[in-house]
Amino acid sequence: MSESGPLPAPQVELVEVGPRDGLQNEDRALPPAVRxxxxxRLVAAGVRRLETVSFVRPDRVPQMAGAEEVMAAVPTTAADGAPVTHVGLVLNARGAQRAVETAVGEINVVVPVTDEFATRNQGTDVDGMLxxxxxxxxxxxGAGLGVSVTLAVAFGCPFAGPVPTDRVAAVTERVLALGVDELAYADTIGVGAPSQVVALGDLLPTGAGAPRLRFHFHNTRNTGYANAWTAATLAGGRGAPVALDASVGGFGGCPFAPAATGNIATEDLLYLLEKGGVAATPVDRGQLVATAGWVSTALASPVQGLLGKAGEF
Known part of the structure; x- marks a missing residue:
């Protein structure tokens, strides 16, 4: 709520990606029990949807080894009885098969929109990834799980450079043909601007049966929160919530994208949304700040978010 009173604000669903994207680019790999x-801790703070693990090759991303062990130890309901949705990132059918044998309720498939990134990241081109x-x-x-697809480097590619909206539109059309529940546009290397957020959001149809819209922003060039705010404003026109990925403490990055550091911090994002009168998934920011400090100690890596340093106003 803003100081001037309640606003007819759009709705935002928080997707906490700290346990996956927040950890995958850190030098120190945390054991499954710590993850x-x-x-x-995040569930205790109020988080109800998390990208918890990725089912990928441990030799490629050792920080994500032991996904099955993590899933065997995490809560599937909160203390108040509310269900918790765990998302497992996969790249192929083999990863999906691993996921369906755990408590994962949803898979997220990553599809880069450029051949250059797909080849370096996943060893095939865009057609192969599709x-x-x-x-x-x-x-x-077949296992009754939800499905989302994230279009990586949709705002710009570290190897191909700027990505035209028409290119993203072409890949979007092919993903929609798969019948997914949700489609996310990812600014993998943090080069995007609000005008791109609007342009990409317009690619997804609205109305009954349309997939949900989600965005994944990095704050590498200090535009992540402006992009997140712009994405939040799209919900009103769509008549449905927009989901936003964020990582507690602002940890994160892609090990296959040079200088792709810093997800937007969950606690900073929620502060922004509340001060702007935007209703979002209710989460205790104080507990998030404490969790960010705990993760920082475990990783021996500094917190990137600012709310824990500046404090609530």
Missing amino acids: AEMVG EAAAAAVEVAR
Whole structure:
């Protein structure tokens, strides 16, 4: 609520990605038990949807090894009985098969929109990734899981440079044909601006049966929060909530994208939304700040978010 009273604000669903994207680029790999404790702390703070693990090769991303162990130890309901949705990131049918054998309720398939990034990150081109995504979707649907797809480097690619909206539109059309529940546009290297947020948001249809819209922002060039605010304003025109990824403490980055540091911090994002009168998933920011400090100690890495340093106003 703002100081001037309640506003007819759009709605935002928080997706906490700290346990996955927040940890995958850190030098220190946390044991599964510690990662599960992190998840438990976030759930205790009020988080109800998390990207908890990724089912990828441990030799490629050792920070994500032991996904099954993590999932065996995390809560699937909160203390108040509310369900907790755990999202597992996958790249192919093999990852999806691993996911469906755990308590994951939803898979998220990453599909880069440029061949250059897809080849370096996943060893195939965009066409190959779309084929892999289709196979992963089939596995997930067979197990009754929800499905989202994240379009990586949708705002710009570290290898191909600027990405035209038409290019993202073409990949979006092919992903929509898979029948996904949600589609996310990711600013993987933090180069995006609010005008791009609007342009990409317009690519997704609205109305009954349309997939949900989600965004994933990094604050690498200090535009992440402006982009998040712009994304939040899209909800009013869509008549449905917009989901925003954020990472407690602002930890995160992509190990396959040079200088792709810093997710937007969950606690900073929620402060911004509340002060702007935007209703979002209710989470205790004080507990988030405490969790960010705990993660910082575990990683021996400084907190990137600012709310814990500046304090509430």
